Amino acid sequence: MKRKSSLELALKAVLDRKFETMLKIEKLNVSVGETQILKNLDLEIKAGEVHAIMGPNGTGKSTLANTIAGRSDYEVGSGSISFMGEDLLAKEPHERAAEGIFLGFQYPVEIPGVSNLNFLRTALNSQRRHRGEDDMSAAEFMKLVRAKADELGLKPEMLKRFVNVGFSGGEKKRNEMVQMAVLNPTLAVLDETDSGLDIDALKVVSDGINAQRRDDTAILLITHYQRLLDYVQPDFIHVMSGGKIVKSGDKSLALELEEEGYAAFEA
Amino acid sequence: MAGTAEAKKQVEDAVGDYRYGFKTDIETEFAPKGLSEEVIRFISAKKNEPEWLLEWRLKAYHLWLKMDEPDWAKVDYPKIDYNDIYYYAAPVRKEIDSLDEVDPELLRTYEKLGIPIREQEVLAGVKGAAKVAVDAVFDSVSVATTFREELTKAGVIFMSISEAVREYPEMVKKYLASVVPVRDNFFATLNCAVFTDGTFVYIPKGVRCPMELSTYFRINAENTGQFERTLIIADEGSYVSYLEGCTAPMRDENQLHAAVVELIALDDAEIKYSTVQNWYPGDKDGKGGIYNFVTKRAHCKGKNSKVSWTQVETGSAVTWKYPSCILSGENSVGEFYSVAVTNNKQQADTGSKMIHLGKGSRSTIIAKGISTGRSNSTYRGLVKVLGGADDVRNYTQCDSLLLTDKCGAHTVPYIEVKNPTAQIEHEATTSKISDDQLFYCRARGLDEEEAVAMIVNGFCKEVMQHLPMEFAVEAQKLLGISLEGSVG
Numbered sequence: 205m206k207r208k209s210s211l212e213l214a215l216k217a218v219l220d221r222k223f224e225t226m227l228k229i230e231k232l233n234v235s236v237g238e239t240q241i242l243k244n245l246d247l248e249i250k251a252g253e254v255h256a257i258m259g260p261n262g263t264g265k266s267t268l269a270n271t272i273a274g275r276s277d278y279e280v281g282s283g284s285i286s287f288m289g290e291d292l293l294a295k296e297p298h299e300r301a302a303e304g305i306f307l308g309f310q311y312p313v314e315i316p317g318v319s320n321l322n323f324l325r326t327a328l329n330s331q332r333r334h335r336g337e338d339d340m341s342a343a344e345f346m347k348l349v350r351a352k353a354d355e356l357g358l359k360p361e362m363l364k365r366f367v368n369v370g371f372s373g374g375e376k377k378r379n380e381m382v383q384m385a386v387l388n389p390t391l392a393v394l395d396e397t398d399s400g401l402d403i404d405a406l407k408v409v410s411d412g413i414n415a416q417r418r419d420d421t422a423i424l425l426i427t428h429y430q431r432l433l434d435y436v437q438p439d440f441i442h443v444m445s446g447g448k449i450v451k452s453g454d455k456s457l458a459l460e461l462e463e464e465g466y467a468a469f470e471a
Numbered sequence: 472m473a474g475t476a477e478a479k480k481q482v483e484d485a486v487g488d489y490r491y492g493f494k495t496d497i498e499t500e501f502a503p504k505g506l507s508e509e510v511i512r513f514i515s516a517k518k519n520e521p522e523w524l525l526e527w528r529l530k531a532y533h534l535w536l537k538m539d540e541p542d543w544a545k546v547d548y549p550k551i552d553y554n555d556i557y558y559y560a561a562p563v564r565k566e567i568d569s570l571d572e573v574d575p576e577l578l579r580t581y582e583k584l585g586i587p588i589r590e591q592e593v594l595a596g597v598k599g600a601a602k603v604a605v606d607a608v609f610d611s612v613s614v615a616t617t618f619r620e621e622l623t624k625a626g627v628i629f630m631s632i633s634e635a636v637r638e639y640p641e642m643v644k645k646y647l648a649s650v651v652p653v654r655d656n657f658f659a660t661l662n663c664a665v666f667t668d669g670t671f672v673y674i675p676k677g678v679r680c681p682m683e684l685s686t687y688f689r690i691n692a693e694n695t696g697q698f699e700r701t702l703i704i705a706d707e708g709s710y711v712s713y714l715e716g717c718t719a720p721m722r723d724e725n726q727l728h729a730a731v732v733e734l735i736a737l738d739d740a741e742i743k744y745s746t747v748q749n750w751y752p753g754d755k756d757g758k759g760g761i762y763n764f765v766t767k768r769a770h771c772k773g774k775n776s777k778v779s780w781t782q783v784e785t786g787s788a789v790t791w792k793y794p795s796c797i798l799s800g801e802n803s804v805g806e807f808y809s810v811a812v813t814n815n816k817q818q819a820d821t822g823s824k825m826i827h828l829g830k831g832s833r834s835t836i837i838a839k840g841i842s843t844g845r846s847n848s849t850y851r852g853l854v855k856v857l858g859g860a861d862d863v864r865n866y867t868q869c870d871s872l873l874l875t876d877k878c879g880a881h882t883v884p885y886i887e888v889k890n891p892t893a894q895i896e897h898e899a900t901t902s903k904i905s906d907d908q909l910f911y912c913r914a915r916g917l918d919e920e921e922a923v924a925m926i927v928n929g930f931c932k933e934v935m936q937h938l939p940m941e942f943a944v945e946a947q948k949l950l951g952i953s954l955e956g957s958v959g
Binding site: 273274275276277296297298300301302306307309312313314315316317318322323324326327328330331334366383387 | 905906907908910911912913914915916917918919921922925926928929930931932933
């Protein structure tokens with residue numbers, strides 16, 4: 205697969221007049237229990253862009269991802285998040301999903317007794333109904349899901365297994381990528397999707413992310429390590445520390461981080 | 472949040488809504504209220520019963536008078552006034568020979584009950600519609616038995632027990648109360664005295680019953696008890712699958728349901744008995760609802776005989792029910808698969824008893840309890856191995872899932888083993904529905920109700936897969952409905 209450079213992408217977006225704001229986060233403050241995690245965080249993501257947020261553990265990267273997806277334990281004190289021009293914080297998690305937000309979980313959850321196929325089909329059709337579309341027929345769905353599983357190297361028998369039950373770390377992440385490909389979100393927020401992967405799995409996951417990369421989609425990568433960025437080239441890199449973004453730049457920032465470590469950027 | 476208030480409202484509306492809570496206005500004939508010798512004679516006379524059966528009933532009645540209502544179950548309900556109940560209620564037209572005679576009002580009731588379309592067609596007599604035979608028990612009288620002809624060809628007897636008393640008295644005499652003795656327990660003895668109708672099934676030697684047999688019970692009239700009696704005999708090498716579905720209209724009063732079900736499996740015979748019980752559970756505050764005090768027991772009498780009980784229990788205010796197997800046949804097999812859902816103020820004390828007398832007999836118990844609201848669910852089970860039963864195996868697994876922090880789940884296993892060769896395993900888990908699972912589902916686009924239904928259905932998978940296909944689909948939907956508004 206030929207990867208487009210960010211310049212090409214940006215140019216194309218301008219030409220297509222798609223250079224519009226997808227996600228806009230302003231002065232976001234979020235606490236979990238008594239502890240304030242995010243402090244006046246600002247972030248703007250436009251269609252066609254890939255952003256990477258890097259930073260040491262405990263700086264609020266996962267909090268940001270979960271807040272975007274609507275997890276209720278994360279309490280928004282003040283600030284705003286708009287998505288496609290609408291107030292995201294007013295929406296329930298399943299509404300956010302139906303309207304195009306996908307959260308790739310750092311630790312995908314096991315659901316015993318529920319097959320992957322059943323889970324994914326229910327999810328897809330719930331989203332479609334929310335958008336006023338008809339359910340996808342069983343045949344059409346099977347075709348779609350088989351194709352995506354094949355592309356991402358998920359063995360067909362894994363589709364019949366219970367959601368994430370007994371999956372290896374790599375299989376779980378691959379499964380997340382299949383879900384993303386089938387649900388086809390506008391904004392994918394991938395929370396440490398690269399953690400715990402061997403090099404082969406990392407490549408597959410990267411292919412999945414790159415396949416989702418289009419002019420009309422955006423991707424927010426949350427990662428601890430530079431190595432994912434060898435395979436997925438972000439347009440922007442943000443360094444997070446102490447609950448806010450302390451530095452933003454292009455992909456050269458990742459190399460800088462590599463050399464100097466996070467300590468140089470601490471808030 | 473904006474969507475939440477609206478969703479909550481919908482949920483509240485849904486919770487108060489018992490889908491089967493309608494009553495049918497048809498003329499009903501009652502026995503005088505209360506219980507006495509006179510009432511029993513009335514019932515017996517109404518049913519043109521032979522003298523021996525009347526005697527049998529009266530004997531049971533006198534035994535019952537000296538018995539005490541059991542109080543060992545973990546259920547709590549006000550004292551029942553047994554003299555404030557109608558023991559017999561029948562739609563006035565009670566002898567029905569052909570389907571054309573079925574009161575259209577009654578057919579409409581079955582429609583509202585959600586009896587699957589295919590079975591409605593059967594009831595309506597549409598030819599070649601289905602391979603499910605339905606015997607519908609409306610209040611106390613069996614209304615119509617469908618597919619009689621095709622079954623007759625196979626030699627299968629499927630009729631109301633009142634008919635069987637007249638047509639096959641020897642068989643009824645031989646097996647009635649052979650598994651659940653007259654003096655077995657308070658409610659079973661009461662049933663012997665006043666049972667009004669029920670189903671009789673006989674599968675001859677070597678016959679695989681050509682269709683699934685199905686009975687729908689429904690309680691309609693106010694203050695009636697439903698005391699049906701089911702007797703199923705599977706002769707050597709035969710097989711039958713029997714489905715039982717139950718609903719009742721919404722009433723503020725509590726209604727009593729005290730049934731007795733007896734199954735007999737001879738050599739190499741297999742009986743599969745599936746129940747979806749959706750009696751009215753009472754309202755949110757526990758007002759009204761059915762008392763479901765049922766005795767179900769199978770006798771795996773022959774060698775290699777097998778009985779499986781599968782139940783999905785979502786209804787009733789109070790459930791007291793322990794479908795059991797007496798495994799006296801060599802290498803006989805008993806199975807119990809159960810899902811019990813309790814919501815609001817429902818109480819369920821249910822489980823199974825596996826009594827091993829036969830050498831090499833095996834049993835499996837898989838019980839899944841789901842509690843929400845302020846409900847209480849108890850698994851109570853007995854595994855007993857007698858001295859002469861060598862090489863017995865039992866596996867028991869009880870899993871409880873709690874959806875709120877005001878509900879309870881309890882597991883009370885009794886294990887009595889008198890033979891050192893027995894292998895008994897018991898596993899039990901209790902878990903709360905996890906926020907991680909819920910959020911994972913919701914982040915993929917499922918709303919809260921869908922997410923709960925999906926997780927719970929997954930939790931029940933091992934049991935659901937034992938239900939016949941059509942029943943499983945209904946049961947899955949029922950689980951979803953029973954759990955509406957249960958989290959949060």
